[in-house]
Amino acid sequence: MKFPILKTHGSYNDFILIDEYSTDYGLNDEKRTQLTKALCDRSTTLGADGILFVQKSDQADARMRIFNADGTEPEMCGNGLRCASRYITELLSTQQATVETLKANLPVKQTESLYENIPTFEVLIDPVSFDVSTLPVIHDKSTLINTTIPELSPHLLFTAVSMPNPHIVTIVDEINEQDVQEIGEKANNLKSVFPKGVNVSFVKRIGSQQIFVQTYERGVGITNSCGTAMSASSLITCILHMNDASQDVTVLNNGGMVRCKVNTTADGYTVSLKGNATYVYKGTVTLDFSTLPSFTFEQEETFTAEDQQYKELELYAKKALQQS
Numbered sequence: 001m002k003f004p005i006l007k008t009h010g011s012y013n014d015f016i017l018i019d020e021y022s023t024d025y026g027l028n029d030e031k032r033t034q035l036t037k038a039l040c041d042r043s044t045t046l047g048a049d050g051i052l053f054v055q056k057s058d059q060a061d062a063r064m065r066i067f068n069a070d071g072t073e074p075e076m077c078g079n080g081l082r083c084a085s086r087y088i089t090e091l092l093s094t095q096q097a098t099v100e101t102l103k104a105n106l107p108v109k110q111t112e113s114l115y116e117n118i119p120t121f122e123v124l125i126d127p128v129s130f131d132v133s134t135l136p137v138i139h140d141k142s143t144l145i146n147t148t149i150p151e152l153s154p155h156l157l158f159t160a161v162s163m164p165n166p167h168i169v170t171i172v173d174e175i176n177e178q179d180v181q182e183i184g185e186k187a188n189n190l191k192s193v194f195p196k197g198v199n200v201s202f203v204k205r206i207g208s209q210q211i212f213v214q215t216y217e218r219g220v221g222i223t224n225s226c227g228t229a230m231s232a233s234s235l236i237t238c239i240l241h242m243n244d245a246s247q248d249v250t251v252l253n254n255g256g257m258v259r260c261k262v263n264t265t266a267d268g269y270t271v272s273l274k275g276n277a278t279y280v281y282k283g284t285v286t287l288d289f290s291t292l293p294s295f296t297f298e299q300e301e302t303f304t305a306e307d308q309q310y311k312e313l314e315l316y317a318k319k320a321l322q323q324s
Helices: 027-040 076-093 177-190 227-239 304-323
Strands: 002-010 013-020 050-055 062-068 098-101 105-110 118-124 148-149 153-162 164-170 198-208 211-215 221-223 249-253 256-264 269-274 276-287 294-300
Touching: 002 076, 002 198, 002 269, 013 076, 013 249, 027 050, 027 062, 027 276, 050 076, 062 076, 062 198, 098 148, 105 211, 118 227, 148 177, 148 221, 164 227, 177 198, 177 211, 177 221, 211 227, 227 249, 227 256, 227 269, 249 304, 256 304, 276 304
Parallel strands: 013 050, 062 098, 164 198, 211 249
Antiparallel strands: 002 013, 002 276, 050 062, 098 105, 105 118, 118 269, 148 153, 153 164, 198 211, 211 221, 249 256, 256 269, 276 294
């Protein structure tokens, strides 16, 4: 079979987008899993953190499903939702839409540029819960707010929150990538505490309303950024009175920068996530499911100007981090 793909990224958290809205390729979840494992392998001509499947919805303007590189389907992906939102709004010739995700129908919209000429989208991260059963985390407390998890680390303090995918966040003075890797791997092998795995983020405050976040993503490993992790980190720094929830929190990461706004609701919190949705290239994949993981890819268009413009944002973010 042949089908077109679009390579896209949000803060260099990169995805392959497959449009099942316009064309039914007859995929079932077994085939989506096989496809994801094959195309996301970075030793191939493609490689990505996951695949975004854009589909029709009977309850929203469109549906987004995200499969991680290991073939698993997480509850949510903030960076992926921004990328899917751009594609969906362009497909439907609108500037805002409602997108069905695994846990909720979420409003998305094109918004003012985060940086010069950067396609920028705002998406709502919801539902949010601090109840450990929603992650789940096996613990004797119903919530974990700035608390040790002895099985994971006797020294680090973690806050657990579902966005609605599971996150634990620790605030540190300095971030060591090896520590992020080791704690992330340990947490995701610790099924007695995190039976479904967990995203692990280390957060450093770098200035007023500014933080730096590095995340070990469940099902992927360390990524350049994670949208729901940056949203969770912004929320938690506001709850811990490190940042002001009435103002945007600027989040720097190894992939650039986003802005998060914590919203207080009758039920608790939501987070508005604003960041880039950049196209990298598009082309055609040819494969036979009986011979996967083998496939061929023919690149047809490269979005060079967009890529260069985002590199300028990345440089700006790195300079801001160095000056902090």
